[in-house]
Each structure stands twice: as C-alpha cells, then as structure tokens.
Amino acid sequence: MQQITRKDIAGMERLYRGRLINSLSGFKSVNLLGTVNSEGQTNLAMISSVVHIGANPPLVGFISRPISVPRHSYQNITATGFYTLNHIHADIYQQAHQTSARYDAGTSEFDATGLTAEFRGDFAAPYVAESRLKIGLQFREQFDITLNDTILVVGEIQEIWLPEDVLGEDGHVDIERAGSITCSGLDTYHKTERLQRLSYAKPDRKPKPLE
Amino acid sequence: MQQITRKDIAGMERLYRGRLINSLSGFKSVNLLGTVNSEGQTNLAMISSVVHIGANPPLVGFISRPISVPRHSYQNITATGFYTLNHIHADIYQQAHQTSARYDAGTSEFDATGLTAEFRGDFAAPYVAESRLKIGLQFREQFDITLNDTILVVGEIQEIWLPEDVLGEDGHVDIERAGSITCSGLDTYHKTERLQRLSYAKPDRKPKPLE
Numbered sequence: 403m404q405q406i407t408r409k410d411i412a413g414m415e416r417l418y419r420g421r422l423i424n425s426l427s428g429f430k431s432v433n434l435l436g437t438v439n440s441e442g443q444t445n446l447a448m449i450s451s452v453v454h455i456g457a458n459p460p461l462v463g464f465i466s467r468p469i470s471v472p473r474h475s476y477q478n479i480t481a482t483g484f485y486t487l488n489h490i491h492a493d494i495y496q497q498a499h500q501t502s503a504r505y506d507a508g509t510s511e512f513d514a515t516g517l518t519a520e521f522r523g524d525f526a527a528p529y530v531a532e533s534r535l536k537i538g539l540q541f542r543e544q545f546d547i548t549l550n551d552t553i554l555v556v557g558e559i560q561e562i563w564l565p566e567d568v569l570g571e572d573g574h575v576d577i578e579r580a581g582s583i584t585c586s587g588l589d590t591y592h593k594t595e596r597l598q599r600l601s602y603a604k605p606d607r608k609p610k611p612l613e
Numbered sequence: 614m615q616q617i618t619r620k621d622i623a624g625m626e627r628l629y630r631g632r633l634i635n636s637l638s639g640f641k642s643v644n645l646l647g648t649v650n651s652e653g654q655t656n657l658a659m660i661s662s663v664v665h666i667g668a669n670p671p672l673v674g675f676i677s678r679p680i681s682v683p684r685h686s687y688q689n690i691t692a693t694g695f696y697t698l699n700h701i702h703a704d705i706y707q708q709a710h711q712t713s714a715r716y717d718a719g720t721s722e723f724d725a726t727g728l729t730a731e732f733r734g735d736f737a738a739p740y741v742a743e744s745r746l747k748i749g750l751q752f753r754e755q756f757d758i759t760l761n762d763t764i765l766v767v768g769e770i771q772e773i774w775l776p777e778d779v780l781g782e783d784g785h786v787d788i789e790r791a792g793s794i795t796c797s798g799l800d801t802y803h804k805t806e807r808l809q810r811l812s813y814a815k816p817d818r819k820p821k822p823l824e
C-alpha cells in the first residue's frame with residue numbers, strides 16, 4: 403500500500419489534488435438539480451454531493467460550492483424556495499455531464515444539452531422529463547462551512563415521482579431497476595449490479611439475504 | 614409515473630418511510646468508520662452518508678444520527694479528534710453490514726464481526742486491515758441540523774492509504790478497480806461496472822471518453 407500524507411496533499415498541483423480527493427469519499431449519487439429564476443429562466447446543474455439527512459421529516463442535503471463566483475442554482479433556490487433532484491440513467495449521463503460546462507447566464511442548460519424542462523402540476527421548479535426518478539424539494543436551511551466557503555443546503559421533500567414497478571411493498575425503492583447510475587471522482591460514471599439486499603442486523607445472528 | 618406527496622409521506626408507517634426516503638438520494642458511498650475511546654476500546658460503524666466537501670483543504674463530511682441516544686463513534690471522534698474511513702469491497706460487505714447491529718458498549722464491532730483493527734504508524738484511530746482504500750481524518754467542525762437533530766461532522770484528511778495500481782497519473786483514483794462497492798436504501802449493496810470517464814465539459818463541444 404502507498405501512503406499519501408497531509409504534506410504530500412498540500413504540495414500537489416491543483417487539478418491533480420482535486421481528482422484525488424474527489425475520489426476518496428467513495429461512489430457518489432448523481433443528480434440533476436433543476437431550478438428557475440424569477441424571470442422564468444431555467445437552470446440545470448449536475449451534482450454528486452446529495453446526501454440523505456433524515457426520513458421524518460424527509461430531508462435531503464447537498465454541498466454547494468463557494469458562492470464567491472455566481473452560482474445560479476443556489477441563487478434560484480434561495481430566491482424561489484424550490485428545486486428538483488432528478489436521477490440520471492445510462493441514456494442521459496453524457497448530457498448530464500455536459501450541464502457542468504460554463505454556459506453564460508442567458509443560456510439554460512436544458513436547451514444547451516437537449517434535456518427537457520418539465521413543470522408538473524403547480525410545483526414551482528422544473529423537472530427533467532427524461533429522468534425516471536425525481537423529487538421536488540422546498541429549501542429549509544443552509545449551513546455555511548467557513549473552512550472552505552461551501553454551503554450545506556438542506557431541503558424537505560415535497561413530492562416524489564417514480565415508476566410504479568420500482569417501489570417495493572416495504573417502501574424500498576429498486577433504483578438499479580430504475581436505471582439510476584453512480585459516479586466516482588470528478589468525471590467517471592458507472593452502472594451497478596446488485597450483490598444482495600441484507601436483513602436488518604442484530605447482534606446474535608449473521609445478516610441474511612432478503613428476497 | 615406514480616406521485617407520492619408530502620402528505621402521503623407524513624402518513625406512512627415509520628419503517629416504510631425510512632426505506633423509501635433513504636432510497637431517493639441515489640447510490641451512496643459505504644465506509645466503515647473506525648474510532649477508539651480514551652480507554653483504548655475500538656469502535657466500528659458502517660455509514661452511507663460520507664460526502665466530499667472540498668479538496669483544498671481536503672475536507673470530508675458525514676451525517677451523524679441524533680445523539681439523543683449514545684453514539685459511540687461521535688463521542689470518540691469529539692473526544693480523541695481522530696477517525697478513519699475505510700472503503701468496503703465485496704468480500705467484507707456482510708461483515709460491514711453487521712457492524713450496524715446494536716452491540717453493547719463493551720463490545721468492539723471489530724471483534725464481533727471478525728474485521729481486524731489496524732493501527733498504522735502513530736495515527737490515533739484504527740483502520741480496517743481488510744479494507745483496500747482508507748483515509749485518516751482529524752475532526753474539524755460540526756454543524757447541528759436542528760431540523761431533525763442530526764449533525765454534519767467535517768474532518769480534514771491527514772493521510773491516505775491505497776493500492777499503488779489504482780492511482781492514475783492525473784490523480785484520479787480507480788475505486789472500481791480497488792473493489793469499492795456502493796449501496797442503495799438501507800440495506801442493498803451493489804458492485805459497479807464503468808460506463809465511461811468523460812472529458813471536462815466545455816460549452817462549445819460534447820464531452821469525449823477519456824482513456
């Protein structure tokens with residue numbers, strides 16, 4: 403095994419360090435974050451930092467990068483109070499990746515990448531029509547991580563849209579069956595293959611496969 | 614597509630809601646969190662909420678559940694200041710899952726599950742010997758999410774241990790090659806298969822496969 407120390411990390415070239423450190427947390431969720439500003443201009447951004455915070459109330463967080471440069475998604479979320487998170491599957495990950503290009507403020511990443519903005523019912527933020535599993539959220543709170551000027555944005559799930567055949571009788575969602583994919587590092591996408599679903603762990607016995 | 618509303622979620626049975634909401638953020642990292650208390654008693658806990666926060670300084674976060682019940686990992690981290698995160702591969706995920714059983718305070722999950730506590734150099738927290746990719750962290754800051762009494766724990770990477778053949782020339786780590794796996798929901802484990810690594814996105818061209 404190779405050791406890399408804190409001092410080694412400090413001395414690394416910026417992009418090398420970014421690729422390395424981004425790889426270490428493990429496989430990541432990939433979601434498209436849909437927002438709209440007060441003039442009706444839509445925005446779409448891929449994020450890999452979505453994290454489950456709790457089920458009751460249903461809370462989801464993500465890390466927003468420093469707002470020292472304009473962050474349209476963050477501005478739209480705090481201005482309108484609403485946003486969507488949309489899972490990505492193998493047919494749209496290249497378009498999803500492309501949303502991370504630096505388009506000018508007047509360009510919607512929906513238009514630039516060919517993904518379709520879809521307003522459902524009276525929910526105030528756009529979904530991605532091509533996505534198979536998506537949630538609508540209301541902004542609840544932000545936490546300023548002054549160590550590096552990032553922000554933990556916490557929202558509450560207001561509605562869920564998913565295919566009927568992926569929701570199990572016990573509430574478990576088979577996101578692999580929905581085609582959701584995962585990513586690693588800054589730029590690498592992976593499909594998944596289930597190993598097993600395991601029973602609830604108890605001290606006196608080994609976990610058993612479920613289903 | 615099926616819609617599930619905020620009101621539907623509020624009316625769900627507790628475990629059903631937990632399984633559903635835990636599935637929605639997407640695929641998750643799975644890490645074993647290694648700590649030790651001031652008496653030398655080790656603790657090991659599986660967590661699926663690790664999130665990348667930034668590369669410079671190298672910061673990693675995770676969500677700790679409410680401390681209204683004893684959380685040995687959290688107590689050890691704040692008492693000693695140090696902890697480890699260890700990737701999981703297909704040969705050890707059942708043991709990793711088993712660490713989530715409620716063992717009494719005097720039992721180390723290392724002993725109970727057959728995983729091996731390994732102290733490397735003078736780093737103050739135990740690694741998992743069987744893990745192939747692991748990082749040692751120093752506690753930096755906590756953020757209290759009063760919406761549901763969880764805590765975002767932020768640490769700074771002090772050292773990295775990884776196989777030499779998974780670190781690319783540009784800093785990207787091939788965690789799939791290291792055997793790292795991912796999970797979904799509360800209890801389902803998946804291996805991965807790479808789709809592609811994509812070039813940095815620019816507005817004027819489509820992303821290209823790397824390698």
